[in-house]
Amino acid sequence: MNEQRSRADQRAETSARIVAAAQEEFAAGGWAKATIRGIARRAGVDPALVMQRYGSKEKLFAAAILPAVALDDADTTGHLAEVLETRMRALSPATEALLRSAPTAPEAADALREYLSERADGLVRAWRDDAEGPENADDELRAAMIVSSILGMTIARHLLGLDALARLDRDAVDRIAAPWFAALTPPDAVTTPASGPGQADAEPPRRSRSRSAR
Amino acid sequence: MNEQRSRADQRAETSARIVAAAQEEFAAGGWAKATIRGIARRAGVDPALVMQRYGSKEKLFAAAILPAVALDDADTTGHLAEVLETRMRALSPATEALLRSAPTAPEAADALREYLSERADGLVRAWRDDAEGPENADDELRAAMIVSSILGMTIARHLLGLDALARLDRDAVDRIAAPWFAALTPPDAVTTPASGPGQADAEPPRRSRSRSAR
DNA sequence: GTCTATATACCGATAGAC
Protein backbone atom coordinates (compact mmCIF):
# COMPACT_ATOMS: atom_id res chain seq x y z
CA MET A 1 0.00 0.00 0.00
CA ASN A 2 2.94 2.26 0.55
CA GLU A 3 4.06 1.71 -2.99
CA GLN A 4 3.02 5.27 -3.82
CA ARG A 5 6.26 6.70 -2.47
CA SER A 6 7.97 7.23 -5.73
CA ARG A 7 9.05 10.39 -7.40
CA ALA A 8 7.21 13.23 -5.77
CA ASP A 9 7.82 11.91 -2.29
CA GLN A 10 11.49 11.47 -2.79
CA ARG A 11 11.71 14.90 -4.30
CA ALA A 12 9.93 16.45 -1.37
CA GLU A 13 12.10 14.58 1.06
CA THR A 14 15.24 15.84 -0.64
CA SER A 15 13.97 19.43 -0.60
CA ALA A 16 13.18 19.14 3.08
CA ARG A 17 16.67 17.83 3.77
CA ILE A 18 18.14 20.77 1.86
CA VAL A 19 16.13 23.26 3.89
CA ALA A 20 17.16 21.59 7.13
CA ALA A 21 20.80 21.71 6.07
CA ALA A 22 20.37 25.37 5.12
CA GLN A 23 18.92 26.16 8.54
CA GLU A 24 21.94 24.60 10.20
CA GLU A 25 24.40 26.37 7.94
CA PHE A 26 22.75 29.79 8.27
CA ALA A 27 22.44 29.25 12.01
CA ALA A 28 26.10 28.39 12.36
CA GLY A 29 27.57 31.46 10.72
CA GLY A 30 24.84 33.73 9.44
CA TRP A 31 24.05 34.73 5.90
CA ALA A 32 27.52 35.71 4.72
CA LYS A 33 29.44 32.67 5.93
CA ALA A 34 26.90 30.18 4.69
CA THR A 35 27.60 28.81 1.21
CA ILE A 36 25.59 26.81 -1.26
CA ARG A 37 28.43 24.35 -1.36
CA GLY A 38 28.42 23.90 2.39
CA ILE A 39 24.65 23.46 2.51
CA ALA A 40 24.83 20.87 -0.23
CA ARG A 41 27.56 19.03 1.65
CA ARG A 42 25.43 18.94 4.80
CA ALA A 43 22.45 17.66 2.87
CA GLY A 44 24.47 15.12 0.95
CA VAL A 45 23.48 16.46 -2.45
CA ASP A 46 25.14 18.26 -5.31
CA PRO A 47 25.51 22.07 -5.06
CA ALA A 48 23.91 22.49 -8.46
CA LEU A 49 20.84 20.64 -7.24
CA VAL A 50 20.38 23.19 -4.48
CA MET A 51 20.41 26.00 -7.01
CA GLN A 52 18.11 24.12 -9.33
CA ARG A 53 15.54 23.62 -6.57
CA TYR A 54 15.59 27.04 -4.93
CA GLY A 55 16.89 29.33 -7.63
CA SER A 56 19.15 31.48 -5.50
CA LYS A 57 20.77 31.74 -2.11
CA GLU A 58 18.28 34.42 -1.11
CA LYS A 59 15.23 32.30 -1.86
CA LEU A 60 16.73 29.40 0.05
CA PHE A 61 17.34 31.69 3.00
CA ALA A 62 13.76 32.88 2.91
CA ALA A 63 12.56 29.29 3.00
CA ALA A 64 14.94 28.49 5.85
CA ILE A 65 13.77 31.25 8.21
CA LEU A 66 10.10 30.85 7.36
CA PRO A 67 9.19 28.82 10.47
CA ALA A 68 10.88 31.44 12.67
CA VAL A 69 8.81 34.37 11.45
CA ALA A 70 5.46 32.68 10.95
CA LEU A 71 3.06 33.69 13.69
CA ASP A 72 -0.27 32.11 14.43
CA ASP A 73 -2.94 33.97 16.32
CA ALA A 74 -2.13 32.40 19.63
CA ASP A 75 1.45 33.62 19.43
CA THR A 76 0.48 37.24 19.21
CA THR A 77 -1.64 37.45 22.31
CA GLY A 78 0.86 37.62 25.09
CA HIS A 79 1.99 34.73 27.22
CA LEU A 80 5.16 36.55 28.03
CA ALA A 81 6.37 34.09 30.60
CA GLU A 82 5.96 31.23 28.20
CA VAL A 83 7.76 33.05 25.42
CA LEU A 84 10.60 33.99 27.71
CA GLU A 85 10.97 30.48 29.02
CA THR A 86 11.04 29.19 25.45
CA ARG A 87 13.63 31.70 24.36
CA MET A 88 15.90 30.71 27.21
CA ARG A 89 15.87 27.12 26.01
CA ALA A 90 17.68 25.95 22.91
CA LEU A 91 16.87 27.97 19.81
CA SER A 92 15.55 26.32 16.69
CA PRO A 93 17.99 26.47 13.77
CA ALA A 94 15.57 28.69 11.88
CA THR A 95 15.45 31.22 14.71
CA GLU A 96 19.19 31.19 15.21
CA ALA A 97 19.70 31.66 11.47
CA LEU A 98 17.45 34.71 11.56
CA LEU A 99 19.07 36.27 14.63
CA ARG A 100 22.59 35.71 13.37
CA SER A 101 21.82 37.16 9.93
CA ALA A 102 19.66 40.13 10.85
CA PRO A 103 22.44 42.61 11.75
CA THR A 104 24.14 42.33 8.36
CA ALA A 105 21.61 40.99 5.85
CA PRO A 106 18.89 43.52 5.00
CA GLU A 107 16.29 40.86 4.10
CA ALA A 108 16.84 39.19 7.45
CA ALA A 109 16.58 42.52 9.25
CA ASP A 110 13.30 43.22 7.50
CA ALA A 111 11.91 39.83 8.49
CA LEU A 112 12.95 40.21 12.12
CA ARG A 113 11.63 43.75 12.37
CA GLU A 114 8.32 42.62 10.93
CA TYR A 115 8.15 39.76 13.41
CA LEU A 116 8.91 42.01 16.39
CA SER A 117 6.43 44.56 15.17
CA GLU A 118 3.63 42.02 14.93
CA ARG A 119 4.48 40.66 18.34
CA ALA A 120 4.31 44.13 19.82
CA ASP A 121 1.03 44.83 18.07
CA GLY A 122 -0.39 41.65 19.53
CA LEU A 123 0.58 42.77 23.00
CA VAL A 124 -1.07 46.13 22.56
CA ARG A 125 -4.25 44.52 21.27
CA ALA A 126 -4.34 42.13 24.22
CA TRP A 127 -3.96 45.01 26.66
CA ARG A 128 -6.78 47.03 25.10
CA ASP A 129 -9.14 44.10 24.90
CA ASP A 130 -8.46 43.47 28.52
CA ALA A 131 -8.76 46.92 30.02
CA GLU A 132 -11.16 48.71 27.74
CA GLY A 133 -9.66 51.83 29.15
CA PRO A 134 -8.64 54.86 27.13
CA GLU A 135 -5.99 54.31 24.55
CA ASN A 136 -2.61 55.03 25.95
CA ALA A 137 -0.16 56.65 23.57
CA ASP A 138 2.68 54.84 25.32
CA ASP A 139 1.31 51.37 24.71
CA GLU A 140 3.27 50.84 21.52
CA LEU A 141 6.41 52.04 23.23
CA ARG A 142 5.97 49.70 26.17
CA ALA A 143 5.27 46.75 23.91
CA ALA A 144 8.31 47.54 21.77
CA MET A 145 10.45 47.68 24.88
CA ILE A 146 9.23 44.28 25.97
CA VAL A 147 9.82 42.46 22.70
CA SER A 148 13.19 44.16 22.24
CA SER A 149 14.27 43.18 25.73
CA ILE A 150 13.37 39.56 25.08
CA LEU A 151 15.35 39.81 21.87
CA GLY A 152 18.36 41.15 23.75
CA MET A 153 18.24 38.41 26.37
CA THR A 154 17.95 35.78 23.65
CA ILE A 155 20.97 37.19 21.84
CA ALA A 156 23.02 37.54 25.00
CA ARG A 157 22.17 34.02 26.10
CA HIS A 158 22.51 32.03 22.89
CA LEU A 159 24.67 34.06 20.52
CA LEU A 160 27.05 35.71 22.97
CA GLY A 161 27.07 33.10 25.70
CA LEU A 162 26.61 35.50 28.59
CA ASP A 163 26.67 32.87 31.29
CA ALA A 164 24.80 34.87 33.90
CA LEU A 165 21.71 34.40 31.74
CA ALA A 166 22.15 30.65 31.70
CA ARG A 167 20.65 30.72 35.18
CA LEU A 168 17.38 32.06 33.83
CA ASP A 169 15.61 28.72 34.12
CA ARG A 170 11.87 28.26 34.47
CA ASP A 171 11.93 28.98 38.17
CA ALA A 172 13.84 32.22 37.74
CA VAL A 173 11.52 33.29 34.94
CA ASP A 174 8.48 32.94 37.18
CA ARG A 175 10.16 34.51 40.17
CA ILE A 176 12.04 37.44 38.59
CA ALA A 177 11.59 37.98 34.87
CA ALA A 178 7.83 37.55 34.49
CA PRO A 179 6.90 40.04 37.23
CA TRP A 180 9.35 42.53 35.81
CA PHE A 181 7.83 42.36 32.34
CA ALA A 182 4.36 42.45 33.81
CA ALA A 183 5.32 45.74 35.43
CA LEU A 184 5.40 47.30 31.96
CA THR A 185 1.79 46.52 31.20
CA PRO A 186 -0.42 49.58 31.35
CA PRO A 187 -1.63 50.25 34.89
CA ASP A 188 -5.29 49.68 34.10
CA ALA A 189 -4.75 46.48 32.13
CA VAL A 190 -3.65 44.24 34.92
CA THR A 191 -4.17 44.09 38.64
CA THR A 192 -1.40 44.83 41.05
CA PRO A 193 0.84 41.82 41.39
CA ALA A 194 0.83 40.00 44.66
CA SER A 195 3.71 37.85 45.75
CA GLY A 196 3.93 34.31 44.48
CA PRO A 197 4.54 32.54 41.22
CA GLY A 198 0.92 32.74 40.13
CA GLN A 199 1.62 36.21 38.89
CA ALA A 200 3.42 34.78 35.90
CA ASP A 201 0.12 34.28 34.14
CA ALA A 202 -0.73 37.84 33.33
CA GLU A 203 -3.18 36.87 30.63
CA PRO A 204 -6.91 36.69 31.07
CA PRO A 205 -8.07 33.08 31.29
CA ARG A 206 -10.41 33.26 28.37
CA ARG A 207 -7.50 33.81 26.07
CA SER A 208 -5.21 31.34 27.72
CA ARG A 209 -5.39 28.74 25.02
CA SER A 210 -1.76 27.86 24.90
CA ARG A 211 -0.08 26.88 21.73
CA SER A 212 3.58 26.43 22.20
CA ALA A 213 5.78 28.95 20.55
CA ARG A 214 8.89 27.91 18.88
CA MET B 1 51.84 76.62 5.35
CA ASN B 2 52.74 74.66 8.37
CA GLU B 3 55.02 72.01 7.04
CA GLN B 4 56.17 71.59 10.58
CA ARG B 5 54.59 68.18 10.82
CA SER B 6 57.20 65.52 11.00
CA ARG B 7 57.01 62.23 9.20
CA ALA B 8 55.86 60.59 12.41
CA ASP B 9 52.96 63.00 12.65
CA GLN B 10 51.87 62.35 9.13
CA ARG B 11 52.18 58.65 9.69
CA ALA B 12 50.01 58.84 12.82
CA GLU B 13 47.46 60.96 11.00
CA THR B 14 47.23 58.41 8.21
CA SER B 15 46.80 55.56 10.66
CA ALA B 16 44.03 57.44 12.44
CA ARG B 17 42.29 58.06 9.14
CA ILE B 18 42.51 54.36 8.34
CA VAL B 19 40.98 53.42 11.68
CA ALA B 20 38.16 55.90 11.20
CA ALA B 21 37.49 54.50 7.74
CA ALA B 22 37.52 50.98 9.17
CA GLN B 23 34.97 51.95 11.81
CA GLU B 24 32.65 53.27 9.13
CA GLU B 25 33.10 50.21 6.92
CA PHE B 26 32.62 47.71 9.74
CA ALA B 27 29.64 49.70 10.99
CA ALA B 28 28.01 49.70 7.60
CA GLY B 29 28.03 45.98 6.93
CA GLY B 30 29.71 44.13 9.75
CA TRP B 31 32.86 42.06 9.68
CA ALA B 32 32.14 39.91 6.64
CA LYS B 33 31.06 42.62 4.21
CA ALA B 34 33.85 44.96 5.12
CA THR B 35 36.91 44.72 2.89
CA ILE B 36 40.44 46.03 3.09
CA ARG B 37 39.90 47.51 -0.34
CA GLY B 38 36.78 49.35 0.78
CA ILE B 39 38.44 50.68 3.90
CA ALA B 40 41.42 51.87 1.90
CA ARG B 41 39.10 53.58 -0.56
CA ARG B 42 37.31 55.41 2.26
CA ALA B 43 40.62 56.48 3.77
CA GLY B 44 42.08 57.53 0.44
CA VAL B 45 45.08 55.23 0.70
CA ASP B 46 46.31 52.12 -1.00
CA PRO B 47 44.95 48.75 0.17
CA ALA B 48 48.46 47.41 0.63
CA LEU B 49 49.26 50.26 2.98
CA VAL B 50 46.42 49.20 5.26
CA MET B 51 47.83 45.70 5.46
CA GLN B 52 51.33 47.06 5.99
CA ARG B 53 50.18 49.15 8.95
CA TYR B 54 47.83 46.74 10.71
CA GLY B 55 49.02 43.34 9.59
CA SER B 56 45.63 41.73 9.09
CA LYS B 57 41.94 42.43 8.87
CA GLU B 58 41.45 41.02 12.36
CA LYS B 59 43.95 43.36 14.00
CA LEU B 60 42.43 46.32 12.23
CA PHE B 61 39.00 45.28 13.49
CA ALA B 62 40.31 45.03 17.04
CA ALA B 63 41.66 48.56 16.76
CA ALA B 64 38.39 49.80 15.29
CA ILE B 65 36.12 48.55 18.07
CA LEU B 66 38.50 49.49 20.88
CA PRO B 67 36.67 52.70 21.87
CA ALA B 68 33.40 50.79 22.07
CA VAL B 69 34.56 48.24 24.61
CA ALA B 70 36.82 50.41 26.75
CA LEU B 71 35.15 51.14 30.07
CA ASP B 72 36.24 53.67 32.62
CA ASP B 73 35.20 53.44 36.24
CA ALA B 74 32.38 55.91 35.91
CA ASP B 75 30.76 53.80 33.25
CA THR B 76 30.42 50.78 35.49
CA THR B 77 28.56 52.36 38.37
CA GLY B 78 25.02 52.53 37.21
CA HIS B 79 23.35 55.64 35.80
CA LEU B 80 20.99 53.48 33.84
CA ALA B 81 18.84 56.30 32.60
CA GLU B 82 21.85 58.06 31.19
CA VAL B 83 23.10 54.93 29.47
CA LEU B 84 19.69 54.26 27.98
CA GLU B 85 19.31 57.79 26.74
CA THR B 86 22.72 57.56 25.10
CA ARG B 87 21.93 54.26 23.43
CA MET B 88 18.75 55.66 21.94
CA ARG B 89 20.74 58.40 20.26
CA ALA B 90 23.01 57.85 17.30
CA LEU B 91 25.52 55.08 17.81
CA SER B 92 29.21 55.70 17.38
CA PRO B 93 30.70 53.90 14.38
CA ALA B 94 32.81 51.78 16.72
CA THR B 95 29.75 50.62 18.65
CA GLU B 96 27.74 49.92 15.53
CA ALA B 97 30.65 47.96 14.09
CA LEU B 98 30.76 45.84 17.23
CA LEU B 99 27.01 45.20 17.36
CA ARG B 100 26.76 44.35 13.70
CA SER B 101 29.69 41.94 13.81
CA ALA B 102 29.08 40.18 17.11
CA PRO B 103 26.52 37.61 15.91
CA THR B 104 28.83 36.17 13.25
CA ALA B 105 32.40 37.07 14.17
CA PRO B 106 33.66 35.15 17.23
CA GLU B 107 36.18 37.81 18.22
CA ALA B 108 33.46 40.45 18.17
CA ALA B 109 31.17 38.21 20.21
CA ASP B 110 33.90 37.74 22.81
CA ALA B 111 34.48 41.48 23.04
CA LEU B 112 30.78 42.26 23.40
CA ARG B 113 30.23 39.53 25.98
CA GLU B 114 33.16 40.82 28.00
CA TYR B 115 31.76 44.34 27.82
CA LEU B 116 28.29 43.27 28.94
CA SER B 117 29.75 41.16 31.71
CA GLU B 118 31.77 44.06 33.10
CA ARG B 119 28.76 46.34 32.91
CA ALA B 120 26.68 43.83 34.83
CA ASP B 121 29.39 43.39 37.44
CA GLY B 122 29.51 47.14 37.90
CA LEU B 123 25.78 47.20 38.51
CA VAL B 124 26.00 44.46 41.12
CA ARG B 125 28.83 46.23 42.88
CA ALA B 126 26.90 49.50 42.93
CA TRP B 127 23.85 47.76 44.42
CA ARG B 128 25.85 46.14 47.20
CA ASP B 129 27.73 49.28 48.10
CA ASP B 130 24.48 51.15 48.20
CA ALA B 131 22.18 48.83 50.08
CA GLU B 132 24.50 47.10 52.52
CA GLY B 133 22.02 44.29 52.56
CA PRO B 134 22.87 40.62 52.36
CA GLU B 135 24.18 39.31 49.11
CA ASN B 136 21.41 38.21 46.87
CA ALA B 137 22.12 35.25 44.63
CA ASP B 138 19.88 36.77 41.97
CA ASP B 139 21.82 39.99 41.69
CA GLU B 140 23.94 38.75 38.81
CA LEU B 141 20.86 37.53 37.02
CA ARG B 142 19.04 40.81 37.44
CA ALA B 143 22.05 42.78 36.24
CA ALA B 144 22.45 40.50 33.22
CA MET B 145 18.80 41.00 32.37
CA ILE B 146 19.21 44.76 32.49
CA VAL B 147 22.28 45.00 30.29
CA SER B 148 20.84 42.47 27.83
CA SER B 149 17.59 44.38 27.59
CA ILE B 150 19.43 47.59 26.82
CA LEU B 151 21.36 45.66 24.19
CA GLY B 152 18.12 44.43 22.65
CA MET B 153 16.58 47.88 22.54
CA THR B 154 19.72 49.28 20.96
CA ILE B 155 19.70 46.60 18.28
CA ALA B 156 15.99 46.97 17.62
CA ARG B 157 16.27 50.74 17.36
CA HIS B 158 19.43 51.22 15.33
CA LEU B 159 20.07 47.97 13.49
CA LEU B 160 16.54 46.82 12.77
CA GLY B 161 14.80 50.16 12.62
CA LEU B 162 11.87 49.23 14.83
CA ASP B 163 10.18 52.57 14.63
CA ALA B 164 8.16 52.24 17.81
CA LEU B 165 11.44 52.63 19.68
CA ALA B 166 12.22 55.86 17.91
CA ARG B 167 9.79 57.46 20.33
CA LEU B 168 12.01 56.58 23.28
CA ASP B 169 13.31 60.09 23.65
CA ARG B 170 14.69 61.60 26.83
CA ASP B 171 11.26 62.33 28.22
CA ALA B 172 10.03 58.79 27.64
CA VAL B 173 13.16 57.37 29.19
CA ASP B 174 12.57 59.27 32.41
CA ARG B 175 8.87 58.58 32.45
CA ILE B 176 8.72 54.91 31.42
CA ALA B 177 12.02 53.15 30.84
CA ALA B 178 14.03 54.33 33.82
CA PRO B 179 11.43 53.35 36.45
CA TRP B 180 11.01 49.98 34.77
CA PHE B 181 14.70 49.20 34.92
CA ALA B 182 14.90 50.53 38.44
CA ALA B 183 12.25 47.99 39.39
CA LEU B 184 14.84 45.28 38.82
CA THR B 185 17.17 46.61 41.46
CA PRO B 186 17.11 44.32 44.48
CA PRO B 187 14.73 45.61 47.14
CA ASP B 188 16.88 46.73 50.04
CA ALA B 189 14.08 46.65 52.57
CA VAL B 190 13.40 42.97 52.17
CA THR B 191 15.81 40.55 53.68
CA THR B 192 14.00 37.29 53.18
CA PRO B 193 13.28 35.75 49.78
CA ALA B 194 9.75 34.92 50.89
CA SER B 195 8.18 38.32 50.67
CA GLY B 196 5.99 39.58 53.45
CA PRO B 197 2.83 41.64 53.11
CA GLY B 198 4.83 44.85 53.06
CA GLN B 199 5.94 44.33 49.48
CA ALA B 200 2.65 45.19 47.92
CA ASP B 201 3.50 46.87 44.69
CA ALA B 202 6.44 47.47 42.46
CA GLU B 203 7.61 50.70 43.95
CA PRO B 204 9.87 53.22 42.32
CA PRO B 205 13.41 53.11 43.64
CA ARG B 206 13.85 55.33 46.63
CA ARG B 207 17.60 55.26 46.72
CA SER B 208 18.25 55.51 43.04
CA ARG B 209 20.26 58.41 41.71
CA SER B 210 19.03 57.77 38.22
CA ARG B 211 16.32 60.37 38.50
CA SER B 212 18.80 63.20 38.83
CA ALA B 213 21.19 62.00 36.20
CA ARG B 214 21.81 65.03 34.11
C1' DG C 1 57.77 54.12 2.63
C1' DT C 2 54.37 53.35 -0.94
C1' DC C 3 52.15 51.07 -4.57
C1' DT C 4 51.83 47.57 -8.75
C1' DA C 5 51.25 43.05 -9.78
C1' DT C 6 50.09 38.74 -8.55
C1' DA C 7 49.47 34.27 -5.92
C1' DT C 8 45.95 31.59 -3.99
C1' DA C 9 41.46 30.60 -2.86
C1' DC C 10 36.46 30.56 -2.75
C1' DC C 11 32.07 32.31 -4.07
C1' DG C 12 27.23 32.24 -6.78
C1' DA C 13 25.42 31.12 -10.84
C1' DT C 14 25.11 29.00 -15.59
C1' DA C 15 25.46 25.85 -19.64
C1' DG C 16 25.28 21.52 -21.20
C1' DA C 17 26.60 16.49 -20.93
C1' DC C 18 24.85 12.14 -18.89
Added chain:
DNA sequence: GTCTATCGGTATATAGAC
Protein backbone atom coordinates in the same frame (compact mmCIF):
# COMPACT_ATOMS: atom_id res chain seq x y z
C1' DG D 1 16.44 14.94 -13.12
C1' DT D 2 21.27 15.09 -11.76
C1' DC D 3 25.93 16.34 -12.02
C1' DT D 4 30.55 18.02 -14.42
C1' DA D 5 32.88 21.85 -15.88
C1' DT D 6 33.42 26.45 -15.88
C1' DC D 7 32.65 31.55 -16.04
C1' DG D 8 33.23 35.97 -13.91
C1' DG D 9 33.74 38.00 -9.81
C1' DT D 10 35.43 38.72 -5.20
C1' DA D 11 38.59 38.47 -1.35
C1' DT D 12 43.16 38.37 1.75
C1' DA D 13 47.75 38.46 1.67
C1' DT D 14 52.46 38.72 -0.29
C1' DA D 15 56.63 39.79 -3.31
C1' DG D 16 59.01 43.07 -5.31
C1' DA D 17 59.39 47.39 -8.23
C1' DC D 18 59.43 52.46 -7.64
